[in-house]
Amino acid sequence: MSGVVTVGVDGSAQSLDAVAHAAREAGYRHAALRVVHALAGPTYVEALVWERSEDLLRDEAYQLVDEAVARARSVAPDVDVSGHVLTGEPLAVLEAQSRSSELVVVGSKGRSRFEDLLLGSNAAGLAAHGRCPVLVVREQGDPSGPILLGVDGSPAGAAAIRFALDEAAVQGARVVALHAWTTWNAPVPPPGDPGEPYSSRPGMLAAAEHRLLAEALAGTSDRWPDVKVEHRTVREPTRSALIEASACARLTVVGSRGRGGFTGLLLGSVSQAVLHHAHGPVAVVRG
Known part of the structure; x- marks a missing residue:
């Protein structure tokens, strides 16, 4: 035991x-x-x-x-x-x-x-x-659905990733690792050529967010070889993306708080919103 x-x-x-x-x-x-x-x-x-x-x-x-x-x-x-x-x-x-x-x-x-x-x-x-x-x-999730994992690339979110993958391994479930971003919550790129009208070339920001998700999940296939993990990156507000996706999940997993925001808070706005509005059970994992 x-x-x-x-x-x-x-x-x-x-x-x-x-x-x-x-x-x-x-x-x-x-x-x-x-x-x-x-x-x-x-x-x-x-x-x-x-x-x-x-x-x-x-x-x-x-x-x-x-x-x-x-x-x-x-x-x-x-x-x-x-x-x-x-x-x-x-x-x-x-x-x-x-x-x-x-x-x-x-x-x-x-x-x-x-x-x-x-x-x-x-x-x-x-x-x-x-x-x-x-x-x-909150309510029963879809027993045949995946475990939905919110990923934001923060160091604190690593604990949520471990929890979700461990949970998937013991339940025989797959994981949907969801990273949602907007131009408001994406990292600001360094100043470029003053002659360029945009801070990022078209597609650069999306590529960086795809890379962030891949880096956050790096090594998981070695540690959890039997767990299938789907990488999903969407351009929309994090709270609404997770809440909508939770309708098809057996469990939603989030960190207690992610990058940005007020560092003194024990529970971030995303985890609070998911706790209030997700369509199934929610696990909150502190870093």
Whole structure:
């Protein structure tokens, strides 16, 4: 057994979908599955109005964990599954669990009075702060589709490439490595001949972006010889390109943030957009 996959549960339908996904991931990886529920204790209003004592909440927590464990075992009967009720706020508990996990899986949103939110605060926070790759289950992807990998050529994106290729190897999937560019996010060429009306000759910018993708994926065929990787370069905004392509993918993989932008941010605008709008599960990999 190579490691541990952790899944966060809160009793919502989406968290049970995340459990099923996590169980399959653990099976692919020959890893144990750790089902975790964070028990923060009753709020003042819950204790006063609904008489929801801490003992009652704890009993409910163990019940929902038992349900989640049963779901996981039904999906992956050969996986070693354990259930845990841990005290603390969900984000803090899951961030701590990510330190000893090779993957953490959560639903895109859990039990909340804000039902129209596309992404819950715990999923967004964990994607930004998790110490291992975080897989957010929005909806089921196309099980026969490829793994979609967003490539931007940044050093941080190398971790996402490794994750996507490892994932493809254990799932027997192919990879579509997508690099999207526009004249706004392409590197600015050095000053040329003052007499030239354009900074780049026609076609030069596109050729440079094709080369960037090829260089980012250099050596992958040697390390993952059985994984078929399609190189796809498109001239359009990165966010819309990835979201559109995710409709045909079983999983979308992005780095936490890429080249450009504000270096102090833990989660870039592209990864945030994909987390909110992708058509299937999304894995965010920190560099």
